Amino acid sequence: MWSIGAIDLNAPSIERMGLLLVGLALGAAGLAGRDIGLATGLYAIAVGGVERLQRDLLANGSDVVRATQEAIDTLARGQNPYDHVMLSTDPIGSPFVYPPGEPLFYAVAFRLFDDITRVETWTGILTIAALVVAGARAGAGRASLVAMLYAVWGIAAFRTTDGGNDVSAAFLVVVALVALTFASRAGNLGRVAFVVSALAFGWAVAFKQFAWLLWPLVVRHLQAAGAPWRRYLWLSGGVAAAMIVPFFLWSPRGFLSSQIAALTFHDEVWGANLLNTLEALRPVNDLIPLFVALEFAATGGLLILAWRGRIPTIGTAALVGAGILVVPLLLARWTTQSYYVYVATIAAAGIVLIDVPAARKRDADGLQRPHAADTIER
Numbered sequence: 368m369w370s371i372g373a374i375d376l377n378a379p380s381i382e383r384m385g386l387l388l389v390g391l392a393l394g395a396a397g398l399a400g401r402d403i404g405l406a407t408g409l410y411a412i413a414v415g416g417v418e419r420l421q422r423d424l425l426a427n428g429s430d431v432v433r434a435t436q437e438a439i440d441t442l443a444r445g446q447n448p449y450d451h452v453m454l455s456t457d458p459i460g461s462p463f464v465y466p467p468g469e470p471l472f473y474a475v476a477f478r479l480f481d482d483i484t485r486v487e488t489w490t491g492i493l494t495i496a497a498l499v500v501a502g503a504r505a506g507a508g509r510a511s512l513v514a515m516l517y518a519v520w521g522i523a524a525f526r527t528t529d530g531g532n533d534v535s536a537a538f539l540v541v542v543a544l545v546a547l548t549f550a551s552r553a554g555n556l557g558r559v560a561f562v563v564s565a566l567a568f569g570w571a572v573a574f575k576q577f578a579w580l581l582w583p584l585v586v587r588h589l590q591a592a593g594a595p596w597r598r599y600l601w602l603s604g605g606v607a608a609a610m611i612v613p614f615f616l617w618s619p620r621g622f623l624s625s626q627i628a629a630l631t632f633h634d635e636v637w638g639a640n641l642l643n644t645l646e647a648l649r650p651v652n653d654l655i656p657l658f659v660a661l662e663f664a665a666t667g668g669l670l671i672l673a674w675r676g677r678i679p680t681i682g683t684a685a686l687v688g689a690g691i692l693v694v695p696l697l698l699a700r701w702t703t704q705s706y707y708v709y710v711a712t713i714a715a716a717g718i719v720l721i722d723v724p725a726a727r728k729r730d731a732d733g734l735q736r737p738h739a740a741d742t743i744e745r
Contacts, residue, residue, distance in 0.1 A: 369518075370414075386417065404508045412499060415517070418519065419528075422524060422525070425525075435469060437454065439473060439477055447614070448470065465575060466610070467573060472486075472574060473532075487531065491526075494517065494538045498513055498541065498545070498716065498719055501719045504548040504723055505719050513718050517712070517715050520711075533575075534709075536574050539568070544564070544685055546567060565603040568585065573607040573610040577692060577709055580670060581685070583670065588683065588725060634700065638702035642654065643702075661698055673687050682718065682722065
């Protein structure tokens with residue numbers, strides 16, 4: 368279906384016609400009773416890659432990547448981006464509202480390729496690959512289906528070109544969730560997967576504030592599963608602290624004011640939210656304080672309820688977290704479409720991992736068992 372819609376009838380490209388033929392061949396193999404789960408996952412990566420790599424970067428899109436590049440350049444000069452007057456933002460002088468993990472993530476690509484404009488393109492493709500890899504634990508069929516749905520979702524592909532950072536922010540969370548599913552494997556693979564998951568989640572927490580609502584739910588699931596949640600909390604929290612604390616100590620006032628500005632900087636009513644929808648019916652300025660209060664109260668209340676409940680699987684933690692994230696997006700004054708791409712990406716991982724729990728601690732015989740200190744009342 369993607370191939371048919373994506374082919375230019377005046378000049379059919381070799382790669383898109385080729386993917387159409389591959390899709391037909393996979394369909395035929397499936398009808399013949401062949402196991403095509405893994406092959407379909409690889410097909411999803413190829414489709415998602417073509418869909419994203421052949422899109423031109425959007426001119427004059429979001430100022431996020433421009434601001435991130437400026438933050439990287441500022442750091443390279445030995446200056447603090449949280450005390451720096453941004454010249455690339457719209458408007459000039461806007462605060463740099465992302466935690467330090469965000470510019471550090473893009474700095475890796477800048478160091479390797481001297482450019483960060485295509486980072487979102489590749490993290491979008493790698494997100495598809497991560498969903499496919501999850502099939503090794505959740506089943507290749509379900510993983511491939513969800514990966515293909517994400518691969519051909521036009522808005523997710525478009526948001527890799529508009530200069531935002533939500534695709535990369537969600538990618539780190541997906542890597543953390545998928546890696547956690549492999550932590551149940553015996554031996555070095557399980558230990559490495561556990562560490563990779565904690566490191567990725569810690570980086571996600573230090574990358575964008577959305578992950579702050581997801582992190583406690585994953586920790587809560589680890590508690591409920593009798594898994595080593597304290598170790599995970601210390602590892603992930605240590606990574607986040609290693610990135611954040613130096614910048615806080617460098618300029619406590621500048622850092623805190625910029626992080627608070629993430630909630631207050633956009634003071635106009637705009638985007639896919641309830642206030643902007645109501646504005647078509649009546650003036651909403653008098654409703655803004657009520658919605659702000661409701662946003663904080665509802666988000667905090669739902670997070671507490673989720674923490675008090677039992678979260679039986681990794682996928683449940685992701686889906687509950689995605690559901691809670693929708694609440695502040697709907698109640699906020701300013702909500703870009705890109706935020707919903709972040710939420711939907713986390714939800715996609717949750718669907719793949721819906722019945723996959725984290726590993727329990729193991730006893731001396733290698734049998735999984737809940738640790739006495741970690742046992743949660745059912």
